[in-house]
Amino acid sequence: MTGLIGRNVLLLILLFFLISSIKFDILLNTSFAADEVDIIIDGEEVKYDKDKFWVKDNNILMPLDFVKDNLDVEINNYESEYQIKKDDKKVFFYIGEKLYIINDEKKEKDFSPYITEDYNIIMPLNILEGLGIIIELDQAERKLKVYDEKEPERPGLITFVLDDGSKNQYEMLYPLFKEKEIPANWSPATVYLDELDDFATWEMIYNVYKNSKPRWEISSHSSSHPNLTNQSNERIRIEAEYSKRALSEFEPVSFVYPYYQYNDRVIEQVKEHYDLAYAGSINDDYNRPTGNNGANDIRNINSREYVKENPYEIKRVTLTGPHGNWNSLASHYNLERLVDKTKEKDGLLAFTLHKADENSVERLRELINYIKEVDVPVGTSYDVIDEILED
Numbered sequence: 001m002t003g004l005i006g007r008n009v010l011l012l013i014l015l016f017f018l019i020s021s022i023k024f025d026i027l028l029n030t031s032f033a034a035d036e037v038d039i040i041i042d043g044e045e046v047k048y049d050k051d052k053f054w055v056k057d058n059n060i061l062m063p064l065d066f067v068k069d070n071l072d073v074e075i076n077n078y079e080s081e082y083q084i085k086k087d088d089k090k091v092f093f094y095i096g097e098k099l100y101i102i103n104d105e106k107k108e109k110d111f112s113p114y115i116t117e118d119y120n121i122i123m124p125l126n127i128l129e130g131l132g133i134i135i136e137l138d139q140a141e142r143k144l145k146v147y148d149e150k151e152p153e154r155p156g157l158i159t160f161v162l163d164d165g166s167k168n169q170y171e172m173l174y175p176l177f178k179e180k181e182i183p184a185n186w187s188p189a190t191v192y193l194d195e196l197d198d199f200a201t202w203e204m205i206y207n208v209y210k211n212s213k214p215r216w217e218i219s220s221h222s223s224s225h226p227n228l229t230n231q232s233n234e235r236i237r238i239e240a241e242y243s244k245r246a247l248s249e250f251e252p253v254s255f256v257y258p259y260y261q262y263n264d265r266v267i268e269q270v271k272e273h274y275d276l277a278y279a280g281s282i283n284d285d286y287n288r289p290t291g292n293n294g295a296n297d298i299r300n301i302n303s304r305e306y307v308k309e310n311p312y313e314i315k316r317v318t319l320t321g322p323h324g325n326w327n328s329l330a331s332h333y334n335l336e337r338l339v340d341k342t343k344e345k346d347g348l349l350a351f352t353l354h355k356a357d358e359n360s361v362e363r364l365r366e367l368i369n370y371i372k373e374v375d376v377p378v379g380t381s382y383d384v385i386d387e388i389l390e391d
């Protein structure tokens with residue numbers, strides 16, 4: 001009897017030593033699969049297959065895919081050479097070699113990157129410190145914290161279309177956009193520039209194009225501002241093509257329909273020269289958005305899908321009319337609702353302004369302040385192309 005107990009005790013003691021030696025080994029070599037470690041990037045936990053990440057001899061080993069999916073870096077490769085770039089900093093590593101080049105400096109490490117059977121490239125995460133990325137492994141808390149400080153993604157996009165190209169827009173609106181450091185899309189009817197008193201001069205257009213920061217878009221509002229739906233196909237072609245030619249050095253990518261009016265014949269000609277076109281607001285009497293207000297209707301926010309399917313029918317909400325007065329439906333409440341919903345739905349909201357007076361400039365200032373406060377980006381048609389059409 002006693003012999004049996006004695007043997008069991010001996011086994012238990014053996015088992016105890018075995019277990020503690022494993023633990024001891026982990027502590028000594030800091031070598032463990034990090035299946036219970038939270039990965040936090042710029043303060044936010046990221047979901048990731050944690051079995052594919054471990055720590056060995058002070059190297060945090062990660063598949064390159066993790067870096068590609070989660071960090072704001074550019075990755076290039078040529079045969080067994082891999083380059084990871086961020087701004088003007090770069091690191092190189094080579095599959096199967098202990099040589100690393102970190103910002104032009106050769107470094108030898110005790111670990112060689114390799115490719116697993118399922119084609120994961122395993123690399124030491126720590127080398128990214130050469131790119132200014134901070135990596136902290138808190139073993140006590142079991143947290144891997146990475147600070148990449150990548151630009152947070154801001155949902156939604158707002159664009160301002162300044163319709164007609166009037167001198168008033170240059171005098172009243174350009175200074176406010178400049179002060180607030182946001183761009184607009186200035187859209188003149190080209191034959192009136194330098195010709196009519198009310199309209200801007202070519203010099204003003206050049207000045208805005210050259211000096212606006214962020215760069216404004218100069219786009220086409222036709223040559224002579226007719227209602228294109230009443231014109232012959234040939235006349236529509238000339239209006240779209242000649243204005244494009246007149247503005248060619250500004251590389252216009254969008255067209256703004258005069259009087260918000262368009263139909264299939266108009267779209268067909270406009271498509272030949274422009275990537276997108278701005279229409280009007282939802283108008284319950286018609287099938288197409290050709291209305292001149294729309295601030296009270298959140299259907300005037302363009303969803304990403306709508307923009308992709310109807311790039312020549314982008315809905316616009318009008319803020320001021322041809323006399324500079326602020327639109328009666330463009331109340332604080334309605335505008336804030338449009339901006340909030342644009343952010344919530346990650347949509348495109350296009351505002352349009354004709355002339356402005358002192359009151360409307362103040363109202364616009366309040367709107368821009370609100371857009372900045374809730375942090376919705378303001379861009380031009382170039383951003384619509386980059387972030388929606390080509391996304």
Ligand SMILES: [Zn+2]
Nearest residue numbers: 163164258259
């Ligand atoms: Zn117009």
